[in-house]
Amino acid sequence: MELSYWELKNWFTDIDYTIVGSGIVGLHTALRLRERFPAAKILVLERGMLPQGASTKNAGFACFGSLSEILDDLKTHSEEDVAALIEKRWKGLQLLRKRLGDQAIDFKPHGGYELFLKEDELGFSECILKLPFINEILKPLFKADVFSKETDRFGFGNIQDYLIFNPFEAQIDTGNMMQELLKQAVSADILILNQQTVTSYSDAGNHVEVVLNDFSFKTNKLLFATNGFANALTNGAVKPARAQVLITEPIKNLDIKGTFHLDRGYYYFRNIGDRILLGGGRNLDFETETTTEFGQTKIVQNKLEDLLKNVILPNQDFQIAHRWSGIMGIGNSKNPVVSQLSENVFCGVRLGGMGVAIGSLVGTELADLI
Structure with a gap:
């Protein structure tokens, strides 16, 4: 040079x-x-x-962990560790908002939802059973219940009757x-x-x-x-983890607003105006997705399209406008x-x-x- x-x-x-x-x-x-x-x-x-x-490249979720993800973390981390980690995430979000301002990041407090597939009866039952316990752990931080049970008003397909709602979640424009x-x-x-x-x-x-x-x-x-x-x-101590993402073309009369989680945080979707952004699926092939290479794979993209067609937008026409990937950093902790x-x-x-x-x-x- x-x-x-x-x-x-x-x-x-x-x-x-x-x-x-x-x-x-x-x-x-x-x-x-x-x-x-x-x-x-x-x-x-x-x-x-x-x-x-x-x-x-991220999905623009101002979130700190879905109920099933928190329960999953409790299998490998202590109760104190998980509570401390959620506190850090929550404080980090407040720091981000304070520095940049809600208007600049297009902060939209629509709340977050977790849905459970019809076949995931076990996971759904565990979350409903342990919901009060997790609320108790998080109450000192949020001064209110974080998670509650709600009926599905979005018309999702092939899922359990109830969603888990979290009013403290929001969307931002990445x-x-x-x-x-x-x-x-x-x-x-x-x-x-x-x-x-x-x-x-x-x-x-x-x-x-x-x-x-x-x-x-x-x-x-x-x-x-x-x-x-x-x-x-x-x-x-840090391993790369690729996240694959897609976004649809605008969908007429889209009635989905908020951030949504599925399967312990391995899948996530949201509306961006009248489009749906959907990402995840690295749990289908951990080995291939432990990479610093950007790109898509058939196994993940097929699953994302299947979720769009049968769960998120059943009986609705949609077209995929764009696909991309990002590289996260994960580890044993x-x-x-x-x-x-x-x-x-x-x-x-x-x-x-x-x-x-x-x-x-x-x-x-x-x-x-x-």
């Missing part, structure tokens, strides 16, 4: 903080560092044209959210360079040498906010990894598919490690 004197002087000299990843976590980290260090030189590096992982974050970062004199891949780095004690393909520069501190791409950084890797290198990763909820908090915690 041939750089001029001006490019070296303005972008790559006397850098205090370099953040890798310009998604929700990376930009919240940068903005928090700016609050703490008004005169610092802050550089954000992004390997994609836009934030590469899931920040501009594109608007990221544009507002980028706007705030630029306004705060944070430098953002896209299509820059960090190939290696070394902590020299008094600075970090950062290598971008055939070019290197020095920074005082290096912070990684690369979530699903952080496997090597964390010795396998749902708790994020916010840690110091060496004297001058830090990371905030493993958002567990809850980036919208927890990303702002993880970014703030990452910046506060400095």
Whole structure:
């Protein structure tokens, strides 16, 4: 890379903080560092044209976990851990709304619903049975019951008679959210360079040498906010998880409003105006979906289309307008990894598919490690 004197002087000299990843976590980290260090030189590096992982690709759910997902988490996490995690997600959502404003992110508090397939009698019964217990756990945080039983008024097909309703869930516009974050970062004199891949780095004690393909520069501190791409950084504590998503063409007289969950959070859908966005299905083939490669597979796409046809929009005509995928970061624990890797290198990763909820908090915690 041939750089001029001006490019070296303005972008790559006397850098205090370099953040890798310009998604929700990376930009919240940068903005928090700016609050703490008004005169610092802050550089954000992004390997994609836009934030590469899931920040501009997610479904726009302002949620903190469906009832069946929370019960599933209790099989591998303690009651205290699950309650603490939900509190973090809830606080993260409030932080996001406070920083960006509800209007900017098109926040719509329609509530969230969970539906259960006809054949999932066991899962449905367990959720109904344990609903009061989960409400009790969450009452100190929400000061009210979170989950309640409601009849299906949306005309879904092949499901149990009742849905589980959560009034604390909402929708946001993912594109608007990221544009507002980028706007705030630029306004705060944070430098953002896209299509820059960090190939290696070394902590020299008094600075970090950062290598971008055939070019290197020095920074005082290096912070990684690369979530699903952080496997090597964390010795396998973070695994990538691809999420496949589709969206329909506009549907006449669509009467579905809100965020909807199915099968322990493995499937999720919502309305965007008069369209349906539907994603999920990695549980059909965990091995293939543990990847940093974007793309679709037949097994997942066929299942998504089947759900649209037989469950979400029975007896309705629809056409699929577009398909895409995003890369999340997951692991054995749902708790994020916010840690110091060496004297001058830090990371905030493993958002567990809850980036919208927890990303702002993880970014703030990452910046506060400095």
